[in-house]
Amino acid sequence: MTYQPQKDFGTPESRSDEAVSLTIDGREVTVPAGTSVMRAAAEQGTSIPKLCATDSVKSYGSCRLCLVEIDGRRGTPASCTTPVEPGMVVRTQTPQLAKLRKGVMELYISDHPLDCLTCAANGDCELQDQAGAVGLRDVRYDVQATHLGQEKDHSNPYFDFDPSKCIACSRCIRACDEVQGTLALTMEGRGWDSKISAGFASDNFMGSECVSCGACVQACPTATLVEKKVVEVGTPERSVVTTCAYCGVGCTFRAEMRGEQLVRMVPYKDGKANRGHSCVKGRFAWGYAQHQERILKPMIRKSISDPWREVEWDEAFAYTASELKRISAKYGRNALGGITSSRCTNEETFLVQKLVRAGFGNNNVDTCARVCHSPTGYGLKTTFGTSAGTQDFDSVEDSDVILIIGANPTDGHPVFASRMKRRLRGQDGRPGAKLIVIDPRRTDIVRSPHIEAQHHLPLRPGTNVAVLTAMAHVIVTEGLADEAFIRERCDWDEYSHWAEFVSQARNSPENLQPVTLVDAEELRAAARLYATGGNGAIYYGLGVTEHSQGSSTVMAIANLAMATGNIGRSGVGVNPLRGQNNVQGACDMGSFPHELAGYRHISDKGARALFEKDWGVTLDPEPGLRIPNMLDAAVDGVFKALYCQGEDILQSDPNTAHVSAGLAAMECVIVHDLFLNETANYAHIFLPGSTFLEKNGTFTNAERRIQPVRKVMTPMNGLEDWEVTQRLAQAMGLNWNYSHPSEIMDEIARLTPTFAGVSFARLDEMGSLQWPVTADAPDGSPIMHIDGFVRGKGKFVVTDYVPTDEKTGPRFPLLLTTGRILSQYNVGAQTRRTENVAWHPEDLLEIHPVDAEDRGVKSGDWVKLASRAGETTLRANVTDRVAPGVVYTTFHHAVTQANVVTTDYSDWATNCPEYKVTAVQISASNGPTEWQEEYEALSARARRVETGIAAE
Amino acid sequence: MNSEERLIYMANQIATNLATDAAPVAAVADHIQTFWDPRMKRMIFAHGTDGLSPVAAAAIRLLADAQNGG
Numbered sequence A: 001m002t003y004q005p006q007k008d009f010g011t012p013e014s015r016s017d018e019a020v021s022l023t024i025d026g027r028e029v030t031v032p033a034g035t036s037v038m039r040a041a042a043e044q045g046t047s048i049p050k051l052c053a054t055d056s057v058k059s060y061g062s063c064r065l066c067l068v069e070i071d072g073r074r075g076t077p078a079s080c081t082t083p084v085e086p087g088m089v090v091r092t093q094t095p096q097l098a099k100l101r102k103g104v105m106e107l108y109i110s111d112h113p114l115d116c117l118t119c120a121a122n123g124d125c126e127l128q129d130q131a132g133a134v135g136l137r138d139v140r141y142d143v144q145a146t147h148l149g150q151e152k153d154h155s156n157p158y159f160d161f162d163p164s165k166c167i168a169c170s171r172c173i174r175a176c177d178e179v180q181g182t183l184a185l186t187m188e189g190r191g192w193d194s195k196i197s198a199g200f201a202s203d204n205f206m207g208s209e210c211v212s213c214g215a216c217v218q219a220c221p222t223a224t225l226v227e228k229k230v231v232e233v234g235t236p237e238r239s240v241v242t243t244c245a246y247c248g249v250g251c252t253f254r255a256e257m258r259g260e261q262l263v264r265m266v267p268y269k270d271g272k273a274n275r276g277h278s279c280v281k282g283r284f285a286w287g288y289a290q291h292q293e294r295i296l297k298p299m300i301r302k303s304i305s306d307p308w309r310e311v312e313w314d315e316a317f318a319y320t321a322s323e324l325k326r327i328s329a330k331y332g333r334n335a336l337g338g339i340t341s342s343r344c345t346n347e348e349t350f351l352v353q354k355l356v357r358a359g360f361g362n363n364n365v366d367t368c369a370r371v372c373h374s375p376t377g378y379g380l381k382t383t384f385g386t387s388a389g390t391q392d393f394d395s396v397e398d399s400d401v402i403l404i405i406g407a408n409p410t411d412g413h414p415v416f417a418s419r420m421k422r423r424l425r426g427q428d429g430r431p432g433a434k435l436i437v438i439d440p441r442r443t444d445i446v447r448s449p450h451i452e453a454q455h456h457l458p459l460r461p462g463t464n465v466a467v468l469t470a471m472a473h474v475i476v477t478e479g480l481a482d483e484a485f486i487r488e489r490c491d492w493d494e495y496s497h498w499a500e501f502v503s504q505a506r507n508s509p510e511n512l513q514p515v516t517l518v519d520a521e522e523l524r525a526a527a528r529l530y531a532t533g534g535n536g537a538i539y540y541g542l543g544v545t546e547h548s549q550g551s552s553t554v555m556a557i558a559n560l561a562m563a564t565g566n567i568g569r570s571g572v573g574v575n576p577l578r579g580q581n582n583v584q585g586a587c588d589m590g591s592f593p594h595e596l597a598g599y600r601h602i603s604d605k606g607a608r609a610l611f612e613k614d615w616g617v618t619l620d621p622e623p624g625l626r627i628p629n630m631l632d633a634a635v636d637g638v639f640k641a642l643y644c645q646g647e648d649i650l651q652s653d654p655n656t657a658h659v660s661a662g663l664a665a666m667e668c669v670i671v672h673d674l675f676l677n678e679t680a681n682y683a684h685i686f687l688p689g690s691t692f693l694e695k696n697g698t699f700t701n702a703e704r705r706i707q708p709v710r711k712v713m714t715p716m717n718g719l720e721d722w723e724v725t726q727r728l729a730q731a732m733g734l735n736w737n738y739s740h741p742s743e744i745m746d747e748i749a750r751l752t753p754t755f756a757g758v759s760f761a762r763l764d765e766m767g768s769l770q771w772p773v774t775a776d777a778p779d780g781s782p783i784m785h786i787d788g789f790v791r792g793k794g795k796f797v798v799t800d801y802v803p804t805d806e807k808t809g810p811r812f813p814l815l816l817t818t819g820r821i822l823s824q825y826n827v828g829a830q831t832r833r834t835e836n837v838a839w840h841p842e843d844l845l846e847i848h849p850v851d852a853e854d855r856g857v858k859s860g861d862w863v864k865l866a867s868r869a870g871e872t873t874l875r876a877n878v879t880d881r882v883a884p885g886v887v888y889t890t891f892h893h894a895v896t897q898a899n900v901v902t903t904d905y906s907d908w909a910t911n912c913p914e915y916k917v918t919a920v921q922i923s924a925s926n927g928p929t930e931w932q933e934e935y936e937a938l939s940a941r942a943r944r945v946e947t948g949i950a951a952e
Numbered sequence B: 001m002n003s004e005e006r007l008i009y010m011a012n013q014i015a016t017n018l019a020t021d022a023a024p025v026a027a028v029a030d031h032i033q034t035f036w037d038p039r040m041k042r043m044i045f046a047h048g049t050d051g052l053s054p055v056a057a058a059a060i061r062l063l064a065d066a067q068n069g070g
């Protein structure tokens, strides 16, 4: 396949149902009403010359290159701004048009450097293409001096800005406004003097509001905005469509390659999750894939105090299998377990849990989803019958009221946030959706360009259930519940029981205000808006799940949606925003100790029989250990071996001291990862992993969308991750013979009713599929529970507010809550190894000015953050984004080890850790704590490789 | 918290959160049966009902009886 950019239709697609027929250059074409003449021409294969139009943004009509002649109209209208009309007769090529276009091009070229041969965009420049298309051969004007020779802006680590090459088409500005929604760019001056700038003329890109999403770079028709990588290696020569491995939005990209070298990632316009957009991580932050710290050879050691010894794969597998067998013989089969990763593919995850269940002979398998979205699984399964969100992302376009609770989409799910913001701003005369934000912190979306939340409820961390119950109180007692929907779709007795509970005076907003700190009137107004404002959609994130009442909060959300009839159509629903790319998939694939793939309980005889027959083994009918239980059992001396794929539990799990004690008590810790992560400090065997660029498989995003991941380069470590698991299983005597991940997917489909219609061939054909994919829904299910709930009747569950046991007191008077930021990803193992560190070199502690003043802390000061579990140091950022009494930090950097201070309190139903509430004290400090120093020393010791050179 | 203390804590936490269920004892017993691994169950049966809230204690007794009675 040779390189072809994705086709540009010039203007966005029209969503009208009405069809219009017209004639262009003698050929008839039928398109939806509202389509531009330019797009209609492009759809029939006629490309009209253009510069200022591109199909990601609305047309602007400034370049005058796309002129056409239309019968019965005077002059030569611009085809990008002229909508089609029935019976129109259009001509795109006439001598007069050719002359006009040449004149326009001549003007542009006279103000453009003529260094095409050495320009980075040579061969990939629309100005160059159009000059060719209009047949420009010479330029009659003198080269203008106004515009050339301006200074380049190299400040962004991923792209350059060379204003001398700018043709002032404003595509970048429109992309930033319409696609990204950051509104970072402006045009100054007029005509030949006009100049694009990021923020004020004095700002460079790094100093501006720019979040480096790259939409402007993609929109730019010239080399004015160009990827540094293209400047460095040249333009691509082929492309492969694949899926981002960072977050649960699941953007699809064209990986544009030059040989085996990745030149750039360009968001794929046909990607149904992202519709041609991306964020800084997916587009730019893939440098970690070739980072020098990647471990490429297996390593083993007898004890964690020994240095690592590099070995060949054969030896690594033989040794690992012998260790696992030895431990199983000595301590019993229940001493073994495994952890699957939400970063790996569905196929890889499925194999790890299969290895545990069929090979280790127990159900001790868990996943890092435990620490983020396990309450979603529990809560939505209980209330609706399916452990997944109810909508596709497109649904947001039909929402009238958007309620965001415990999520920070602009940082955590940036591309979906851009789509949400577009809906909030309103478009083409349609007013924007209303916004309610429930979050202790004033997140960016509360107030951003052209968006202002109607209600921000800054609750006390840990009181989600109380706030939602108070909202339910308002809805029920003010008669705003949708009783017709409830009678038809839900169990009426359960509803009545719930309605009676929430109506109690003790659950009124006024009564709960002292607990939640949310103004009762504001809460009432928010509840009324959600119940009566039209289509109401709830989006939530880890600020909901990572609490001692995480599962209750999810059920309280489901209750609200059912009570107001906001389920079962586009624009409504309950939508968990998943953290990692494949959290949904990891849960679907049977990664939980009590569930087989497709959420069937291990005690379910029928389901078990299906797997037993297919795998030729007997399965243990009792649930296995969850991650925290594994660590407890390890400390008790009965859990001895752990296979941990693509997961850094030491950094990501709460109460680091407890995790390290558990790991230290094991005899065989196997880490399968790209880097020597923190967990690897306690590992005896290291199996090098492969990146998403080096393997085939599928990821499932937050909208249940199964999307292909395609191999674009050979694994540097020699094996794809599924091959590593298979070779290990073979070494343990299992008869596995998969030759391609598609065969693993076939097995999943055969054993999992909701995946029955999924195969790689179907995915190639459709691009992606949203499960359930069944005989009834062969093309998948964008929206769930349309005619009835999966479980039959929707179940209202009474969720009583139970305060967390993590309480503030005189020694620990502040509440710490944690979160993430845009440019870094989770524990940061990947993003810390890219240029993204330019935006987030360290974790900072946000503290309110009043609390800061009480403690004599200023922005930039080192402070000690202490809880009942431990202490760490980091630098302070004094801001009123957080309320008095609340402090906030991220956990992207290992040296901060924010989890040293988090406790091991957890969700009552799933043991999902309570990351979002820890009682802490802050005091001035002058450097790292003893713990941090000891840990650094341990890390350095634990990372020695036998050559004598530390690997990191 | 050692493992046994943690199990007691977990059982009580489950009981508190299911207190508003129509049949709390059965709900707690069912939850523990569904999510706890056999060793955790054995540990809490062996421990008895010390430190457990009335609902949690009744649920553990119910489960232990079911286990023994078959």
Ligand code: SF4
Binding pocket: A172, A175, A176, A180, A182, A183, A184, A185, A198, A209, A210, A211, A212, A213, A214, A215, A216, A217
């Ligand atoms: S990179 Fe994104 S945020 Fe930055 S200026 Fe371009 S479009 Fe705007």
Ligand code: SF4
Binding pocket: A165, A166, A167, A168, A169, A170, A171, A172, A173, A196, A219, A220, A221, A222, A224, A225
């Ligand atoms: S930077 Fe590129 S997209 Fe922006 S106005 Fe200049 S040429 Fe057009």
Ligand code: SF4
Binding pocket: A244, A245, A246, A247, A248, A249, A250, A251, A274, A278, A279, A280, A281, A282, A283, A413, A414, A415, A416
């Ligand atoms: S929004 Fe998520 S999936 Fe999309 S590019 Fe960014 S990190 Fe990747």
Ligand code: FES
Binding pocket: A049, A050, A051, A052, A053, A060, A061, A062, A063, A064, A065, A066, A067, A078, A079, A080, A081
């Ligand atoms: S492309 Fe239509 S005016 Fe520029």
